[in-house]
Amino acid sequence: MSQQQFENFTASSLYCDKCKAAMPVRERLLLVLPEKEIYDYLCTGCASSVGQREVTAGEKMMAQAMTARRPRRAVPISLR
Numbered sequence: 001m002s003q004q005q006f007e008n009f010t011a012s013s014l015y016c017d018k019c020k021a022a023m024p025v026r027e028r029l030l031l032v033l034p035e036k037e038i039y040d041y042l043c044t045g046c047a048s049s050v051g052q053r054e055v056t057a058g059e060k061m062m063a064q065a066m067t068a069r070r071p072r073r074a075v076p077i078s079l080r
């Protein structure tokens with residue numbers, strides 16, 4: 001039973017020391033720096049921080065490119 005749950009284990013669920021269990025977490029933007037953003041993971045059970053994640057500017061740009069496809073500048077077509 002618990003092994004099946006591990007297959008679904010993602011960043012949305014982290015081990016919490018206070019709750020002594022893998023708890024669902026909330027992602028919160030903690031800090032924005034020119035080159036990266038730091039996210040804080042808060043346990044939904046006791047609201048304590050159970051982890052952090054850094055997203056560098058490069059990763060963020062890639063993520064944005066994946067999610068929101070920016071329209072590429074069309075190659076100029078010379079009309080006669």
Ligand SMILES: [Zn+2]
Nearest residue numbers: 016019043046
């Ligand atoms: Zn907790």
